[in-house]
Amino acid sequence: MGQSLWPIIGLKLGPQNLVILNDHEAVAEYANGETCGEYLSLPFHRLFDRRGGIYSSRPPSHIANDLIFQNSVHPLFLPYGDAWRQLRKALQDILRTTHVDDLLPLQDAEATQTLYDLLHTPDSWYDHIRRYSTAVILASVFGLRGASYDSPRVKRLYEVQNQNTAINELGATPPIDAFPFLKSLPGPLAPWRKWALDIRVQYRAMLFDLVKESKENSRKPGGPDCFLAKLHRDQEKSGLDDEHVAYLGGGLVMEAGSDTTASTLLSFLLAMASHPEVLAKCQQEADSICGPERSPSFKDMDKFTYLRCTMNETLRWRPVAAGGVPHMLTQDDTYKGYILPKGTILFANTWSIHRTADFDDPEAFKPGRWANSTFGTRDTSVDDEKRRPQYGFGAGRRICQGQRLAENSLMVNMAKLVWAFDIGVATGKTLDTSMETGYIGGFLVCPKEFPLALRPRSRERAESIDREMDEVRDFLGRFG
Numbered sequence: 001m002g003q004s005l006w007p008i009i010g011l012k013l014g015p016q017n018l019v020i021l022n023d024h025e026a027v028a029e030y031a032n033g034e035t036c037g038e039y040l041s042l043p044f045h046r047l048f049d050r051r052g053g054i055y056s057s058r059p060p061s062h063i064a065n066d067l068i069f070q071n072s073v074h075p076l077f078l079p080y081g082d083a084w085r086q087l088r089k090a091l092q093d094i095l096r097t098t099h100v101d102d103l104l105p106l107q108d109a110e111a112t113q114t115l116y117d118l119l120h121t122p123d124s125w126y127d128h129i130r131r132y133s134t135a136v137i138l139a140s141v142f143g144l145r146g147a148s149y150d151s152p153r154v155k156r157l158y159e160v161q162n163q164n165t166a167i168n169e170l171g172a173t174p175p176i177d178a179f180p181f182l183k184s185l186p187g188p189l190a191p192w193r194k195w196a197l198d199i200r201v202q203y204r205a206m207l208f209d210l211v212k213e214s215k216e217n218s219r220k221p222g223g224p225d226c227f228l229a230k231l232h233r234d235q236e237k238s239g240l241d242d243e244h245v246a247y248l249g250g251g252l253v254m255e256a257g258s259d260t261t262a263s264t265l266l267s268f269l270l271a272m273a274s275h276p277e278v279l280a281k282c283q284q285e286a287d288s289i290c291g292p293e294r295s296p297s298f299k300d301m302d303k304f305t306y307l308r309c310t311m312n313e314t315l316r317w318r319p320v321a322a323g324g325v326p327h328m329l330t331q332d333d334t335y336k337g338y339i340l341p342k343g344t345i346l347f348a349n350t351w352s353i354h355r356t357a358d359f360d361d362p363e364a365f366k367p368g369r370w371a372n373s374t375f376g377t378r379d380t381s382v383d384d385e386k387r388r389p390q391y392g393f394g395a396g397r398r399i400c401q402g403q404r405l406a407e408n409s410l411m412v413n414m415a416k417l418v419w420a421f422d423i424g425v426a427t428g429k430t431l432d433t434s435m436e437t438g439y440i441g442g443f444l445v446c447p448k449e450f451p452l453a454l455r456p457r458s459r460e461r462a463e464s465i466d467r468e469m470d471e472v473r474d475f476l477g478r479f480g
């Protein structure tokens with residue numbers, strides 16, 4: 001997964017045209033001694049952002065759209081068009097910044113529980129982080145609690161999600177979308193069909209159980225409000241039926257919001273354990289803001305400037321959707337003399353764009369690069385209209401709708417973690433930070449378990465964690 005050498009790579013998979021957008025232009029310009037900042041991200045900007053009207057579809061997915069998520073229910077997989085637009089709009093209403101920031105107390109309380117879990121059962125650190133991200137989405141979407149990684153609700157979610165991830169891995173099924181005749185193969189020759197339909201059954205059963213529990217819980221006195229309840233209240237305006245509302249919620253918990261956030265937090269822990277000098281600076285900042293007696297709260301987040309740089313650097317260093325989420329072109333187009341036929345599938349190669357020569361020492365984990373430049377680039381005069389600070393959340397009309405929610409979660413957790421713990425490596429062990437060997441690959445990448453050592457920084461801090469957990473128990477208990 002080294003730095004790419006070509007600005008655009010074209011491939012052919014049977015009849016299917018594939019294009020991978022990299023950033024060689026920037027590398028070449030820089031090598032010639034000219035400033036390259038303005039060229040960086042141009043393919044993304046020009047195609048995904050500026051020509052969004054024709055670069056915003058998704059490739060056909062028989063497995064996702066015809067088998068598991070029939071009836072146009074899942075926004076991530078839907079082709080560009082009215083069905084997608086309707087779902088996107090309904091989500092936009094609930095994921096607006098003002099609504100999302102109302103969730104900060106919940107994110108804070110769940111992060112408090114994460115510190116408590118890490119303090120008392122540090123060996124299960126990997127699961128505690130994964131519980132956090134699932135619990136926040138479960139509570140915000142369904143108003144339900146994910147109190148432990150082993151709770152039946154969280155376990156069931158992960159089981160179905162793992163199946164769904166497995167069937168969508170490259171090579172797990174034949175290239176049905178490139179060779180549509182495969183769709184008509186009889187059952188014994190097409191085992192993937194039964195596999196997909198089984199996942200559909202499990203997914204629906206889980207989803208409608210969650211909806212039922214959610215309704216029951218929200219009817220209790222003092223029961224929490226949640227996205228699902230809001231989507232139900234807005235049904236007249238959005239025109240969505242019960243099934244679409246349920247799947248919209250399910251999609252947020254399952255495919256969109258949970259693994260992505262957990263993977264970024266795990267990469268953050270890996271970065272902290274392997275870069276003690278960065279950890280020390282983050283700790284200094286946390287101490288200067290909160291002192292030893294209380295952990296950082298969501299109200300402090302604006303003061304954490306170095307930590308915000310560290311969050312941006314984590315998202316740059318180890319982007320979760322490293323190869324990008326595919327966009328499909330819906331009309332013939334040309335770009336820089338290349339003919340791009342309708343139906344071409346384009347991958348914005350996030351890994352590559354985060355590693356061009358625009359970045360000083362791009363392989364290194366250096367939060368300081370974000371201190372002087374909004375984009376983390378060495379050239380601080382990069383034209384901001386032509387690029388985004390982050391490409392980890394995609395680009396154009398399909399850009400991630402949960403970026404604000406995710407960044408809020410990342411900041412609150414990162415602040416609490418560095419305040420509470422010395423984060424290091426277990427005695428006698430070494431860390432593997434390599435994407436090739438230290439990460440689980442696939443559509444979303446995630447660090448494998450590594451020999452992390454978490455030590456509370458003082459007894460005073462450990463006591464504060466216990467006390468703060470007691471303070472949030474009632475609040476968390478409202479979620480059924």
Ligand code: HEM
Pocket residue numbers: 075076077088091137252256257258260261264320321324325326327392393394395396397398399400401402403405406
């Ligand atoms: C660190 C955390 C996250 C990362 C790195 C991330 C990344 C992404 C990426 C790369 C895409 C595809 C964008 C494209 O096609 O150009 C995406 C789509 C999406 N994300 Fe996120 N995401 C994160 C968290 C979340 C959260 C917390 C939510 C909501 C609760 C969310 C909701 C969505 C939705 C609904 C889409 C589909 C957009 C569409 O196809 O129209 N994401 N995300």
